[in-house]
Amino acid sequence: MCRKLALLIFIVVFLSGCAGYERVKVPPKIGLEGAEKIAILFFDNYTADSALPRQLEQELKHKLARQFQILEPAETAWALSRLGLSRGDLPNFKQAVRLGKLLEVDALLVGEVTSYFAPIRQSAPYISKTRVLDDDSREYQWEISQTTIVMVGFTGRVISGRTGNVIHLDRAEGEATKVRREFLGRRWYPEGKEPDQFFLPRVSERDLFEVRASALKQAVDQFTADLLPTWAWRKTDQ
Secondary structure, three states: OHHHHHHHHHHHHHHHHHOOEEEEEEOOOOOOOOOOEEEEEEEEEOOOOOOHHHHHHHHHHHHHOOOOEEOOHHHHHHHHHHOOOOOOOOOOHHHHHHHHHHHOOOEEEEEEEEEEEOOEEEOOOEEEEEEEOOOOOEEEEEEEEEEEEEEEEEEEEEEEOOOOOEEEEEEEEEEEEEEEEEEOOOOOEEOOOOOOHHHOOOOOOOOHHHHHHHHHHHHHHHHHOOOOOEEEEEEOOO
């Protein structure tokens, strides 16, 4: 941490000493220049987890709100019903334009959650620590590890609220992992004795929500990379 801070300070001092650089905003690669409002209509679900689309929509809203005004779900649901559309009905060109006018937005965001894989794996008990006693005998501490992995994928489309054209189409994927380790019995075992099966914990989903949130954030960061501006250092004329 100290090394990173020292490096950052060095870079700032170096750039300020040169007095020939400035930090400038780089426009997004996708044509949303001048856009102010976006409506996230829905993300259809092709997985067995019914809560996943809503969680994805919330993560997208949180990320895009740094640059755009994002409409509330109640407003988008009202506009969809006005056009006779249900959640999951992809609007055609004319409907997209009508939605853009009804909601007074510059762009619409729709998509599908296409994949979700969340294995939880538990290891066999293994020795984690060893100590030697005064009589030269050995004792061991045993532990077990549980690995929670989440892989998620979605496809998103950004549709112009003025023309009804798809201006951004991308498939994004995210993956996150967390390993939890637990001592078995919280005691030392003499050589030749292993923990009783009674102390083996059951496979738990307690880390699943946290790991899934991390995987979704990674996928959303990937999808929005071309939609949000970035910052860069540019050399100025002396």
